[in-house]
Amino acid sequence: MAIRKIAQIGHPVLRETARVLGREELASLDIQRFIDDLIETMRDANGAGLAANQIYQPIAICAIEVKDNPRYPYKPNIPLTVLVNPVVQLIGGERFDNYEGCLSVPNLRGLVPRHLRIRVTGWDRHGNEIDREVAGVTAGTYQHEIDHLNGTLFVDRVTDSRTLCTWTEFERHHRAAFVERITDLVDRVGS
Numbered sequence: 001m002a003i004r005k006i007a008q009i010g011h012p013v014l015r016e017t018a019r020v021l022g023r024e025e026l027a028s029l030d031i032q033r034f035i036d037d038l039i040e041t042m043r044d045a046n047g048a049g050l051a052a053n054q055i056y057q058p059i060a061i062c063a064i065e066v067k068d069n070p071r072y073p074y075k076p077n078i079p080l081t082v083l084v085n086p087v088v089q090l091i092g093g094e095r096f097d098n099y100e101g102c103l104s105v106p107n108l109r110g111l112v113p114r115h116l117r118i119r120v121t122g123w124d125r126h127g128n129e130i131d132r133e134v135a136g137v138t139a140g141t142y143q144h145e146i147d148h149l150n151g152t153l154f155v156d157r158v159t160d161s162r163t164l165c166t167w168t169e170f171e172r173h174h175r176a177a178f179v180e181r182i183t184d185l186v187d188r189v190g191s
């Protein structure tokens with residue numbers, strides 16, 4: 001396993017649409033090793049998730065894991081999840097505002113409207129079918145990572161550019177109100 005370099009905003013690979021994988025290719029040693037590296041790189045950088053594009057491979061794989069994350073201490077934990085060829089369907093029209101950051105967008109956070117409830121279909125790393133409903137802050141994390149596979153970054157979805165801030169200014173001026181709001185949301189939807 002190896003820790004890989006993370007592409008930064010401006011690199012064209014972050015704007016590519018990730019290629020869908022077949023089961024045979026997914027089972028190959030190359031791709032299985034790639035997934036190990038994706039997970040190791042995500043953990044090393046304290047990411048809540050990491051998409052293949054972010055380590056310079058535009059293939060439709062992303063990893064998500066939240067385990068008492070120091071970058072996002074208010075996020076509910078999510079067990080390690082590898083999504084292959086994920087597709088999102090929106091459930092209902094309800095949205096919430098999520099303060100997001102990204103390992104490919106250094107030192108910037110911004111408020112992104114996300115759908116409160118989604119259904120995600122795709123495969124796990126072994127090609128087994130995944131079909132699950134996800135809600136709340138966790139649904140925001142899923143949407144952020146799957147966006148990467150479509151060449152979209154959170155900054156594209158920030159509707160009010162005046163919410164953009166550095167991580168230090170987020171801590172100083174926005175964190176308290178956001179965490180209060182998001183804690184209420186987590187209490188309501190359970191994730």
Ligand code: NI
Pocket residue numbers: 101102103104144148
């Ligand atoms: Ni990201």
